[in-house]
Amino acid sequence: MGIMAENTAKANKGVFAVTVTSNRQIGRRFYRLGFDLKSAATEAFANYKAGQFVQMDLSGAALPAAEGIAEEFRDAVSKKTILRRPFSFADFTVKPGKASGEILYCVVGASTVRMTTLRGGDTVSIVGPLGNGFWVPEGKKLAILVSGGIGTGPLIHLAKVLTSNHSGIEPIAFAGAKTKEDLPFEGKLDRIAQDLGFSLGEYARYGIRSQVATDDGSVGFAGLVTDCMAEWIKQNNPNPHETIIYSCGPTAMLARIAKVAAEKNIDCQLSMEEMMACGIGVCQGCAVACRGANPNETIYKLCCKDGPVFESKDLVFSS
């Protein structure tokens, strides 16, 4: 695979300060954090790939006023956190001497509660760029992007990369969540809910068709996004050799996607998530079960260094 070099190319990693430019709430628990990279970081991030990530230090960010903290997080925010948190970019633009991007995030605990108080002009420390992003094998004409919940972030970035750099590939996107409220998109989902052919704004801006699925049927396809995708594949019957599936989301969803990809013999890249301490491959905490050299052997690779994007055929999912 000649394109592999693109995936494994190592830019110089480092610890950098980024300047926050915006921090918009786009849903009940979803925000988009805009940032600019300063000049030293711009060079290191010149080859940042969709699906790579940074480790952000949020331990020094302020807490919201007590009444602004949801009850479910009040225990968590009383603890002193020390570790950084990993985030992929949902958008990233490099121009000479300047780079800017956006992180799509969901408030899930102490660090992301603090993240909501960041304002334009604040600086935050990041370590990056880290890990290996999505790559495009040769001969692909169709890219199926499947996301679950907050896993959408790096796929929106990938959508942009595919449309701007890979004109021979047509992407289509599927986004799933438990309920309408758990979909991290802007805009009114209700009005368009009746029509499965509608486009999410985040993908439509790149000319990409998209479909949503919710487990409770509150919007779009009623059921799992993986079933929605499988249904589409069944109906459209794409040439498996010319197709690739890219996905990011909860592990149970990724396991189902890996199964569909294996059944249909479609290449598939999955962005995995594991609890990380360092993000740079030294703590060895973020073990991901993978196939070893002989078929029955399971080995552990590191999500931060060997991933977070893996080929689904290399992964071992526990049932």
Next chain:
Amino acid sequence: MNEAVDIAVEFAGLKVANPVFTASGTCGYADELADFLDVNKLGGFITKSITLKPRKGNPPQRTVETDSGMLNAIGLANIGVEAFIAEKITLIEKLRVPVFVNVAGSTLDEYVTVAEKLAGQKAIAGIELNISCPNVNKGGITFGTDPMQVSEITSAVKKAAGEKILMVKLSPCVTDISITARAAVEAGANALSLVNTFTAMVIDIETGRPALANKTGGLSGPAIKPMAVYLVNKVYNDVAKAANVPIMGLGGIRTASDAMEFIIAGATAVAVGTASFIDPASAVKIAEGIKKYCMRKNKSVKELVGSLQV
């Protein structure tokens, strides 16, 4: 301010430019950190644990954050001593600072065999004997909590290690750490490092299960620092000072002021661990901070070791 103050120390016969090392398991085999810090600016480097055979480590979840700390149960995942010698020694040879290789095992024979293989490696200054890992079924901490076994394994590895400096890493999970410290020193340890992590548990109250697949893990980070400082001071007073055996102090060091507490308590050198996960350049920044402190106090690090006023 005296800019000429000396922060160099002599550690078990090694002359090091400053007293700051990286702790085992937090900085890999040195190559991983190249993007973030100049290893040659450290006092020295301690590698990730090496065992006789490669180990794949524990299943995930392997780490969990705690209040001002973290638990890990990596399970000594490592490439094994043969691969270490084949792949990593050439990188270590290029470093100008002394390197200790942390050695772990499940049996006495394993420790001895690994030490024998390392004894002939010129690039290595010493061996850190890991008899305090809390995250493996066999060996590890079970060797480090029984003074008879500490004595037996220390003298066997000392013999196998030839000219190499032998530093024994002690577990804090004992009733009296001075007993295991004394056992190590009397069996020939050239230096002591303390403390390894504290065995601990985090429970997910939604599932009622431990957060880690290994059930328990080792607690590190700022949460353990005051306990580690106390134990360093205790071992210094009870054993190390009289025996003239230097202490490598570690446990929750994040800043130069943390490091100075360990030095005043009796550590000749310090190792930075969990802090490197947060800022991979921590260890070098701490060395710079120690220099500033010494300039302000107009004292050398040597003068400050064990200078606790009581």
